[in-house]
Amino acid sequence: MSTAVENAPSVDSASRRPRVTAAKRRQYGAAYALVLPFFVIFLAMIIVPLFYSGYLSFFKKQLIGGVRFAGFTNYTRALTAPLFLSGVARMAVFLVLQVPFMLAMSLIFALALDSGMMRLARFSRLAIFIPYAVPGVVATLMWGYLYGPDFGPFAQITNALGFGPPPFFTSTGMLFSIMNMVNWAFIGYNMILIYAALRSIPGELYEAARVDGASEIRIAWSIKIPAIRPALLLTIIFSVIGTFQLFTEPKLMFNLAPNVIGTAWTPNLYAYNIAFVNQDANYAAALAFLLGIVIVIVSYIVQLSAQRKERRS
Amino acid sequence: MTEIAPSLDSTTHAAIEDTATVRPPARKRTSWLLTVLVLICVGYFLLPLWWLLVASTKSNADLFSSFGLWFANFNLIDNIQTVLTFQDGVFIRWAANSVIYAVVSAVGASFLATMAGYAFAKYKFPGGTALFAIILGAVMVPVAALTVPTYLLFARAHLTDTYWAVILPALATPFGVFLMRVYAADAVDTALIEAGRVDGVGEIRIFFTIAFRLLLPGSVTVLLFTLVASWNNYFLPLIMLNSPEKFSLPVGLAQWASTATGGSGSQALFSTVITGSLLTIVPMVIAFIFLSRYWQSGLATGGVKA
Numbered sequence: 040m041s042t043a044v045e046n047a048p049s050v051d052s053a054s055r056r057p058r059v060t061a062a063k064r065r066q067y068g069a070a071y072a073l074v075l076p077f078f079v080i081f082l083a084m085i086i087v088p089l090f091y092s093g094y095l096s097f098f099k100k101q102l103i104g105g106v107r108f109a110g111f112t113n114y115t116r117a118l119t120a121p122l123f124l125s126g127v128a129r130m131a132v133f134l135v136l137q138v139p140f141m142l143a144m145s146l147i148f149a150l151a152l153d154s155g156m157m158r159l160a161r162f163s164r165l166a167i168f169i170p171y172a173v174p175g176v177v178a179t180l181m182w183g184y185l186y187g188p189d190f191g192p193f194a195q196i197t198n199a200l201g202f203g204p205p206p207f208f209t210s211t212g213m214l215f216s217i218m219n220m221v222n223w224a225f226i227g228y229n230m231i232l233i234y235a236a237l238r239s240i241p242g243e244l245y246e247a248a249r250v251d252g253a254s255e256i257r258i259a260w261s262i263k264i265p266a267i268r269p270a271l272l273l274t275i276i277f278s279v280i281g282t283f284q285l286f287t288e289p290k291l292m293f294n295l296a297p298n299v300i301g302t303a304w305t306p307n308l309y310a311y312n313i314a315f316v317n318q319d320a321n322y323a324a325a326l327a328f329l330l331g332i333v334i335v336i337v338s339y340i341v342q343l344s345a346q347r348k349e350r351r352s
Numbered sequence: 353m354t355e356i357a358p359s360l361d362s363t364t365h366a367a368i369e370d371t372a373t374v375r376p377p378a379r380k381r382t383s384w385l386l387t388v389l390v391l392i393c394v395g396y397f398l399l400p401l402w403w404l405l406v407a408s409t410k411s412n413a414d415l416f417s418s419f420g421l422w423f424a425n426f427n428l429i430d431n432i433q434t435v436l437t438f439q440d441g442v443f444i445r446w447a448a449n450s451v452i453y454a455v456v457s458a459v460g461a462s463f464l465a466t467m468a469g470y471a472f473a474k475y476k477f478p479g480g481t482a483l484f485a486i487i488l489g490a491v492m493v494p495v496a497a498l499t500v501p502t503y504l505l506f507a508r509a510h511l512t513d514t515y516w517a518v519i520l521p522a523l524a525t526p527f528g529v530f531l532m533r534v535y536a537a538d539a540v541d542t543a544l545i546e547a548g549r550v551d552g553v554g555e556i557r558i559f560f561t562i563a564f565r566l567l568l569p570g571s572v573t574v575l576l577f578t579l580v581a582s583w584n585n586y587f588l589p590l591i592m593l594n595s596p597e598k599f600s601l602p603v604g605l606a607q608w609a610s611t612a613t614g615g616s617g618s619q620a621l622f623s624t625v626i627t628g629s630l631l632t633i634v635p636m637v638i639a640f641i642f643l644s645r646y647w648q649s650g651l652a653t654g655g656v657k658a
Contacts, residue, residue: 089498165640172636184407265503287586
């Protein structure tokens with residue numbers, strides 16, 4: 040991929056070796072100079088906070104005696120905290136229910152658009168994708184009002200029919216209410232990722248099948264989907280990372296249903312409340328670290344199982 | 353990540369380079385069933401936006417007394433006036449802040465990523481491979497897990513509640529470097545760099561005068577997705593900022609919304625929050641419609657969630 044520049048200069052022959060090293064040194068210098076600005080920011084904004092977080096997580100602030108080394112107590116505390124564990128479990132439910140549904144819908148829309156059998160395909164593509172332009176805060180406010188018992192249209196309809204307002208804000212209802220918000224926001228985004236991958240499949244790959252009379256569905260299942268496996272894997276991994284970081288939706292829905300959301304509906308909301316309401320930076324750092332580890336492990340498992348499937352087929 | 357990397361290459365190229373030339377969907381017989389089914393789903397995606405548009409035209413009283421999905425008395429102008437003048441016009445301030453945060457972050461991040469990606473693609477230098485591996489590994493690090501420790505570090509440096517607190521963390525986009533490396537490998541011909549060297553042009557000048565122009569389409573892609581990510585971000589500015597005059601639109605709107613739901617006597621705020629939400633999304637929605645080709649190619653490059 041990277042055509043190494045140092046292999047290229049055949050102009051400088053062996054007889055002029057000293058000048059080669061001088062030129063090479065200049066090139067090294069240039070490379071470092073070009074990488075340096077990014078690398079400084081990268082160190083300061085990602086690597087240092089990462090290590091600082093790790094460092095903080097091993098200490099504890101005490102009422103008497105100030106900050107003391109605490110070993111793994113913050114971690115054991117997190118791993119035995121029902122609030123944290125229930126948040127992680129809720130995200131696991133998201134992973135099992137919401138992510139597959141979302142990606143299946145994204146895939147279906149992408150295949151429909153790619154099939155060439157649709158009218159208004161461009162309009163549909165844009166309309167499904169447009170929620171990505173809407174900030175999470177606005178999306179949550181809109182859906183929150185839509186769900187709402189006061190002037191939400193759903194409640195207006197069910198009230199007019201003589202039923203009560205729909206149970207959007209009960210503890211089970213909230214799970215699906217928030218899943219719906221995430222679906223609304225990200226189906227189009229994932230659809231575009233998948234659609235771009237479909238577009239880049241060479242047409243010859245399935246023209247033959249089409250000539251042989253294979254149906255569009257058969258072509259999609261046997262040719263297109265296997266061909267875009269890498270893009271699908273990418274959408275899965277981004278969804279895993281995104282799911283465990285859910286914050287905006289529960290944070291804002293707290294206003295509408297404080298008792299249902301509580302302080303730890305998602306692990307990230309819990310870490311936020313520990314850090315800024317309880318002012319316990321050390322425990323929050325341990326939570327952040329654990330959350331990162333969970334994400335890396337789950338993403339790794341996804342990749343491994345994808346690789347294994349690849350080998351089997 | 354190693355698994356993703358090679359696969360992204362192919363997607364990236366198809367997406368960035370040939371958005372315009374990629375084979376168009378073959379025109380085949382139209383399936384009306386498929387069209388109708390998809391259009392019903394399109395209705396689902398447009399429903400909240402329709403509701404927002406309708407609700408923005410209503411007075412607070414009409415919100416409660418009229419059906420949500422259809423118009424009542426036209427009150428949009430009044431609502432907009434309220435939004436723009438409420439709390440001494442702080443909304444305009446938030447909008448300006450949002451523009452500053454998004455533009456500075458996006459321009460900065462894409463410029464840094466372009467330089468670094470070019471260097472990784474076109475120079476072989478000691479430590480380069482290892483550095484790139486570290487940067488690639490960091491793509492997986494969840495931003496949310498970093499925000500709290502970053503806040504604590506910024507607090508020590510007295511950087512919290514400043515514009516920098518929102519901009520600096522957004523400048524580090526490992527994914528952007530990855531994309532630019534993939535892009536630069538093909539977009540800049542090594543022979544061109546060689547020609548520059550033979551003419552005695554310095555390495556850095558080669559980057560700025562020859563390579564940069566060729567890298568521009570890739571940079572724009574990185575610029576666009578960091579722009580959206582930053583414009584939509586809530587978590588980072590929420591944590592970093594205290595003074596309302598430094599808020600971004602999402603943080604400010606969320607604050608108005610919690611006042612609207614929370615307090616008694618503040619119910620009149622609902623129509624203000626709703627109209628404010630509409631004003632917040634209008635610029636980006638228009639940009640999406642007109643730049644849809646660029647957005648889509650940008651995201652196809654493997655875009656990043658905020």
